[in-house]
Amino acid sequence: MTNRSFVVAAAVLLCLLLDSHNTASAFVQQQRRTESTSRLTAVSNNDNNNGLSSSSSSSADSQKRRSMMQMAILTAATAGLPATSQAATKSRSDGYNLQKSDDEWKSTLTTRQYNILRTGGTEQQYSSVLEAEERTGTYNCAGCSTPLFLSKEKFHSGTGWPSFASALVGVEVEKKNMLAATLGGSEVRCKNCGGHMGDLFNDGYIFPGTPAEKTGKRFCIDGVALNFKPDEGTVVVGDEVPTKVNYYFS
Incomplete structure (x- = not known):
């Protein structure tokens, strides 16, 4: 093994070890979302091959995944220790503007x-x-009514959770090193009350024709954590259960 290979491998291992403590408690929740993403990747690749042979499509997909991993490894090797934000270190009550007891x-x-x-x-x-x-409208925090997402950034990912390509300034995203964020996602919170919203994944490219394709991001959000204020009409509480489920993509 060359010195360069050893440094890269050591950096990746170090980042994974340092980040494992923060991600272990959320593994079960992340696994459900990640499994949905894996299924979506397979469906997206199959529906968008444009007549190419399965072998060439598979080769292109493998190259894309390999390029992403190379970028993640390079970042991990050069960045050193994973970044830590307030969202990752403070509780969901201390340090936020809105304070309430349990x-x-x-x-x-x-x-x-x-x-x-x-x-x-x-x-x-x-x-x-x-x-x-x-x-058309705005998605607000169900805990404090802070505006978090705009309807124009929403798309149907097929995961079963409301998905957005970008967020407003009221959103706080946990910061991780790129490798950890790519593999496990980053927690999304309301910046005003600290309420948990869901997770951010850097896999927007697998949703062609949606706003996420441009941003490269997918905010996978729990609908129950939101209330929707339409431009016209009354507020819709995200805790409402749908009477009919539509399984579709954008």
Whole structure:
């Protein structure tokens, strides 16, 4: 093994070891979302081969994945220790503008809202009415009404969770080294109250024709953690369960 290869390998291993403590507790939730992404990648590759042979398509996909991994390894090797943000180190109450006791949160939120916003839980796929919402408007934090996402950035990812290509300034994203973020995602919170929203994945490229293709990002958000304020009409609470589920992509 050359000195360069050894340095890169050591850097990757170090980053993974240092980041494992922060990501272990969220592994089960992340696994569900990551498995959905894996299935979507297979579907996307199959639907967009444009008549190319399966061998050439597979080769192109392998090259893209290899390039992404090379970029992640290079970043890990040159960046050194993983970056740590306030979102990764502070609790969901301390340090945020809106302060409430645990009992106060329990009295103002529904059971599902509390589980997600205050304990970092994950809703069942397709269990929020906002997953299929298509009207123009703004998606706000269900805990404090802070604007977080615009409808023009929303797209149907097929994962079962509301997905957005970008976020407003009211969103706080946990910072990790690129390798850890690519493999496991980064936690998304409300910057005002610290409420857990979901996770950010850097896989927007697998959703051609959507806003995510341009940003390269997919904010995978729990609909229960949001309320939708349409430009016209009344506010829709994300905790509402849909009467009909549509399984489709944008």
